[in-house]
Amino acid sequence: MQKKLSDDLNTTAAHAYGRERPSPRTTPALTIVSHPRPQRVGERLLLEMLAAVGRTASLSRNAPDFSLPGAGMALPLGDPFLSRKPVQFEPGTRGRLRLVVPEDGTQVRVGTQPVRGSREFTLEELAAGVPLELAGRVVLLLHLAHAPELPGEGDLGMVGHGERLRRVREDVRRVADLNVPVLIRGETGSGKELVARAVHQHGPRRDGPFVSVNLGAMPRELVAAELFGVQKGAYTGATQARAGLFRSAHGGTLFLDEVGEAPPEVQVALLRVLETGEVFPVGGQAPVRVDVRLVTATDAHLEERIHQGLFKAPLLHRLAGFELHVPPLRERREDIGPLFMYFARQELEATGEAWRLTASEPQAEPWLPTSLAVRLVRYAWPGNVRQLRNVARQLVIGSRGLPHLRVDARLEQELDSAALPLPVPTLSVLPPPAFDDTPEPEETTPPRRKPSDVGEQELLVGLRSCAWDLKATAERLGISRASIYMLIEKSSLLRTAGDLSPEEISRCFHECQGDLDKMVQRLEVSKRALRRRVRELGLASA
Incomplete structure (x- = not known):
């Protein structure tokens, strides 16, 4: 029984992260989303003892210590409004995780729902992430995590330390130094260009140009000329020769976003470039040799477009020398707090109020109110990171000159309209007896209900x-x-x-x-x- 939580954690993490073989280091974790000291957002605590030996983990004002993944410095939550009497995390029934709150300890809410006595969470809920609000002062996200990245591994310019983002970094490191085309898949706004820049900057072409173009934003009749160049007089309006983006990226990387929107004739030309390393300018008679690494991205289902006759299968096979998958923001909720603070800091620096994120007064009210922090981690973020950046800008500008962030009714309604569901309590009783090895009784059939x-x-x-x-x-x-x-x-x-x-x-x-x-x-x-x-x-x- 003591190994059950660890085994189930690994199985659930495998499903949640799409891995065939679970990592033995999957464990529950707590990540700070809001704190009276804003610079602490993103710090994490791994509850490794739960997965390792089935023991209880305690959390109070004074212990244990949180730290940024890979960082050396660690501190307890330290907020004076939190109780010294700890809340407990322990193995629950049938592989769940149990949160036990002492009657006279820190008030804990799951989202907006107070926890009285104890509450259990399924491993599926942990994989999605559960927001915990402590005393109206601190918001933690309870989720599944792996061991932190080692010091010196670097973030590759990507904000966050969640498992999904960590896998993206690992894939970037694996492919960056290889001269193979890379296809990046992910939803709109998820940060595909940022990943493409990381591939370029950590490869041998880092000193060469990085040229980025969105094919979906180009007039279809001009795509070929823009990419491959054009000879003077090739068509009406071609009053002078242009080199084209492939030649502009010579010795470096060309990033083509929304590659699924490429017209058929451009797809044929792209396939030729990948096979021969040569481009034919529009109106030209001779090929031009180019030395370019091609990185492409799409939010479209290219296999379906192939089935519909809109995309060429041989081109997909050549573009996908190596595939990278960028997760949507709703699948990396532990990164929402650090990302929000990163964008907020940029806006505060622009308005001259960056000092608001350096609060050191222990009794100060959180600059990011806990109710807003919970809304941020529960929201589904259909626009992904791009949408989060826009929300951060709106909140900072709308709260300019105020001591704390203020949410207007329209934005509050928007965040509530697409909120991911909170777990439904499975227990609301007095703290249960300590974990032991006795077999669990069989569940009885619940009474009939309406x-x-x-x-x-x-x-x-x-x-x-x-x-x-x-x-x-x-x-x-x-x-x-x-x-x-x-x-x-x-x-x-x-x-x-x-x-x-x-x-x-x-x-x-x-x-x-x-x-x-x-x-x-x-x-x-x-x-x-x-x-x-x-x-x-x-x-x-x-």
Whole structure:
């Protein structure tokens, strides 16, 4: 039993991060999102003792110490409004993690919900991240993490220390010194150009030019001329010869964003450049030799575009000499606090108020209010890092001259409208007995309930806990299977397999290599219904 939490942590981390073989170093962690001393945002505490031997971890005002991953200096939370009497983290029932709050200790909230006695979190909830507010002064994110990066590894210009971002850094280091094309995939606003610059700056071409172009922003009829150059008089308006972006990037790196938008004739020319190292200027008769490393990026599902006849398969194979996947911000919530403070610092420096982030008064109110910090880590961030930067700018400018950040009603409503669901309490009792090796009793079937008694968040947690098996979820919640269908249909948080577009299913199928269980975890729909959709699309004979 003492090894169960550690084993389950590794299994869950493997699903959460898409790894086939779990790391033995996965452990619960706490990352500071808001603190009266803003410079402490991003510091982390690994609760390694929980994963290692099933012991209890304590957290109070005076201990243990938090530090930035890879840094030497470490300090306790130290806020005088926090109690010296510690809250406890310990192994819970059936592989969960239990938070135990003493009656006369620090007030703890999960989001906005107070914790009385104890509360348990599933490993799926830990993988997503759970915001904990302490005494209205400090916000911590409880999540899963791996061991910190070693000192000297560097951040490669990327802010954050979450596991997903760490894997991106590792991939950049693996490929940067190789002369192979790199394809970067990720949602819009997730930071693909930043990753491309890291590949360039840490490779042998770092002293050469880095030329960036967004193909989606170019008029289609001018793309070829802009990329490959043009001879004078090649077409109406070509009043002078131009070298083109490939020759401008000679000896360095050319970054093509939104490569999926390249017109067919440009795709053919790109394939020729990759195969021969030569470009043909528009209107020219002779090829021009270029020495360029090509890095491309897309938020499109290129395999689906190939199926639709919009993208050439041989070009994809040549572009993807090595693939990098940039995670969306909602999958790296432990990085939201440090990223927000990074962007806020830039705006404060522009307004002459950077001193607000150097507060040292122990009784000062947090510059980033805890209610706002919780909203930031719960928000789904459809625009990813770019959207977070814009929100930070809006908040800083809108709060100029004020001692703390102020959120207007419109932004507050926006952040609440797309908030990720909070965990539903599984326990609210007095602190349970200490962890031991005695077998867990079998769960009894819950009493029958009315469907109206089951809230949306409880339904979501039940579905996730049962791996989206509707029959098992119905038994767990004490309602009929027909009621499960009805509740899903009415829910604003959930969708059915029928709501998924063919493109989304196809993209997920290829990214999960046809593993239906992985697809269910990612798409969060019924396995049976998803299998039917996969068959209908001809993706597999499941």
